[in-house]
Amino acid sequence: MKKSLVPRLLLVLAALAAAASAALVTTMATPAFAQKAVKIGVLTPLSPPGDAGAGQFIVRGAKMGAEDVNARGGVLGGRKIELVIEDDSGTPEKGAAGLRKLATQDQVSAVIGQFHSSVMAAAQVLAEQFQVPVFATQASARGITEKHLNYTFRTHVIDPDRCQLWSRWIKERGFKRIALVAENTDYGVGMVEETKKILPTVAPGTELKTIIFDRAVVDLTPQLLEVKNWKPDLVINGGVGTPVYLMIKQAFDIGLIPAVPMLVSYDAPVRPEFWKNVGDKGNLVSFIVYYHPTMKLPARGEAFRKKYQEQFKEEPVYGAFNGYAQVELLADAINAAKSDKGEDIVKALLANKFDGWNGTITFTRGEGPYWQQWSPPMLIVQYTKPEMAFSDVKIVFPPELKTGDWVPAKH
Amino acid sequence: MDLTLASQYVLAGVVIGVIYSLMALGITFIYGIMKMINWAMGEFFMIGSYVQYALITAVLGPSRWWLALPVAMGSVFLLGLAVQRLLLRPMYVGGIERRDEYATIVTIALMIFFRNLAIVLGGPNQYAPPDYARPVTLGTLPLSGNRFVALVGTVVLLALFFLAIKETWIGRALRGAAQNRVGIQTAGVDVLRLDMVAFGVGVALAAGAGALLAPDFLVYPENGSISTFKGFEIIVIGGLGSIMGSIVGGVLLGVIEALGSVFISAAYKDLYGFVLLIALLVFRPTGLFGERERTA
Numbered sequence: 001m002k003k004s005l006v007p008r009l010l011l012v013l014a015a016l017a018a019a020a021s022a023a024l025v026t027t028m029a030t031p032a033f034a035q036k037a038v039k040i041g042v043l044t045p046l047s048p049p050g051d052a053g054a055g056q057f058i059v060r061g062a063k064m065g066a067e068d069v070n071a072r073g074g075v076l077g078g079r080k081i082e083l084v085i086e087d088d089s090g091t092p093e094k095g096a097a098g099l100r101k102l103a104t105q106d107q108v109s110a111v112i113g114q115f116h117s118s119v120m121a122a123a124q125v126l127a128e129q130f131q132v133p134v135f136a137t138q139a140s141a142r143g144i145t146e147k148h149l150n151y152t153f154r155t156h157v158i159d160p161d162r163c164q165l166w167s168r169w170i171k172e173r174g175f176k177r178i179a180l181v182a183e184n185t186d187y188g189v190g191m192v193e194e195t196k197k198i199l200p201t202v203a204p205g206t207e208l209k210t211i212i213f214d215r216a217v218v219d220l221t222p223q224l225l226e227v228k229n230w231k232p233d234l235v236i237n238g239g240v241g242t243p244v245y246l247m248i249k250q251a252f253d254i255g256l257i258p259a260v261p262m263l264v265s266y267d268a269p270v271r272p273e274f275w276k277n278v279g280d281k282g283n284l285v286s287f288i289v290y291y292h293p294t295m296k297l298p299a300r301g302e303a304f305r306k307k308y309q310e311q312f313k314e315e316p317v318y319g320a321f322n323g324y325a326q327v328e329l330l331a332d333a334i335n336a337a338k339s340d341k342g343e344d345i346v347k348a349l350l351a352n353k354f355d356g357w358n359g360t361i362t363f364t365r366g367e368g369p370y371w372q373q374w375s376p377p378m379l380i381v382q383y384t385k386p387e388m389a390f391s392d393v394k395i396v397f398p399p400e401l402k403t404g405d406w407v408p409a410k411h
Numbered sequence: 412m413d414l415t416l417a418s419q420y421v422l423a424g425v426v427i428g429v430i431y432s433l434m435a436l437g438i439t440f441i442y443g444i445m446k447m448i449n450w451a452m453g454e455f456f457m458i459g460s461y462v463q464y465a466l467i468t469a470v471l472g473p474s475r476w477w478l479a480l481p482v483a484m485g486s487v488f489l490l491g492l493a494v495q496r497l498l499l500r501p502m503y504v505g506g507i508e509r510r511d512e513y514a515t516i517v518t519i520a521l522m523i524f525f526r527n528l529a530i531v532l533g534g535p536n537q538y539a540p541p542d543y544a545r546p547v548t549l550g551t552l553p554l555s556g557n558r559f560v561a562l563v564g565t566v567v568l569l570a571l572f573f574l575a576i577k578e579t580w581i582g583r584a585l586r587g588a589a590q591n592r593v594g595i596q597t598a599g600v601d602v603l604r605l606d607m608v609a610f611g612v613g614v615a616l617a618a619g620a621g622a623l624l625a626p627d628f629l630v631y632p633e634n635g636s637i638s639t640f641k642g643f644e645i646i647v648i649g650g651l652g653s654i655m656g657s658i659v660g661g662v663l664l665g666v667i668e669a670l671g672s673v674f675i676s677a678a679y680k681d682l683y684g685f686v687l688l689i690a691l692l693v694f695r696p697t698g699l700f701g702e703r704e705r706t707a
Contacts, residue, residue, distance in 0.1 A: 211676075222669065225416065229415075273537065279539070
């Protein structure tokens, strides 16, 4: 028995070696081996306490962007774009850990998807350290681009512009007493500071009351009772994610809205979940959007809109547009740089023009927060009946883009 | 000072304090019998809210929300029995040296597990069951009908709990176990079974709070975290292990937060409870109704 064992073992080893060689030859012959994929990280909130709804839309858009780039043959002469999706849960510590993983373990060429300003503030420092370009997809705090970091880019609005917009609207409507109820994050606190600066210059004589609440809080009744007792002409809802809905519901329950109009500080109400979460209590709410279905879009935006409608049977939302456009512009930048190295991509981003979802995107190193910054349009719209589809909402501000009149509550 | 606003704050504080006391009662009841802290109470609150939402929207319809409440509590009670039997009972059966640490690790692991399970099953988004009732006015306070229903529901549940604890055999056995676990065994009571019941009842109370508050505070994987946080604050104020302490502590916390909102600002509402908590820890560490540990 012992004599026959050695030749048998040799035979098995030889067979295994032959199989391994064959597999190696096959692998080397495939384009995947010859053309290693270029990785792009999508670091975005996909679980609470982050605004997971927003993160899901950004991921949808980014995936469609990668599909389109790959369908056109990829980048750098045939290399595919591969997305590495990472959940930051809307918390700075998870955002920092996520960026570190993407940069070191996954070795991505760039990171997109940042939604919460506090998370972006933590992630961008690491991005600078690892020399990986990071994009704010929907994080709008002024400080993000005001730090003048080489690897930080943004294709989203900044808070001074947001506060400028609502200050102009407040002036137009003649509101005199404004209550701003904002969460205790970089976004919320930043909005309070900007509004304190901008409102008196744009709408002199306007009184402003600000309340900052803890983002994790679920009962906003005392804060809203204080606001109601102050008798404002307008309440600005400065929550993000769950607090947006909680504030609408609880403000309605104590009789604050709709008698006093409410403006939601960003585009959360466009999501299909809005009416399910707030029901009729969301009627007459006004909110800021960066995209409206009546917009005429350039070829890239129009193609995305059609494809999205076919795939999801609903109107695309801004986060998806921006996620899509950021993957597309990164692919263009990688091709222009002829490299997937962060340093080269940054040079290409600064030196070239890119097709965005709503026009040409360029990045310049301007003053203050206008550093490597491109801003989409900003509009104020209003729901005027319960269960109203986003595609039916009218633009009520600015005047040059207005498609309908703002409707106050009937007393 | 605006008296109307002050009265509104106090009423709002009492209402939410009473509702939160249901959570605190669950924590303190489990501690009283099993001498362990259940760190996953917020997740049982969360499960209660999900079951309530699923039953109302998929099975019973909006008008029969009141029927969904006992079903939500009952299903979480059964889940509690299973969790206690499988994961917690072993520490009472074997001669485990560091039982408190074991309980802490197991319940924190449960917290993470249930939270992630909710994300896997229901996604990270928020859900809202239809309103239980139309808005009402309670004295000077305009109040959501849901919260009024939650207040009434809490009072009913508290009354039923006290009745069961005072008048039934199992209630007396549970009180006996809370006083002396060894002594009750000498009377022939199976204390391990009592532990199961206590854990089940405790988490069912949390689920009741979650189900009652679902339309107001929404349904999502982390919706129980604030209630747990308040629950722990209340039991420290009221005294760990004291049933009366959890009710009085709840109301007191609500009133203190309300008074802080009146005299300082509603923006720092959650801070005022902490000031009270720190003061109590300094001057009366056992809480209002807690007792010092008796050592031989």
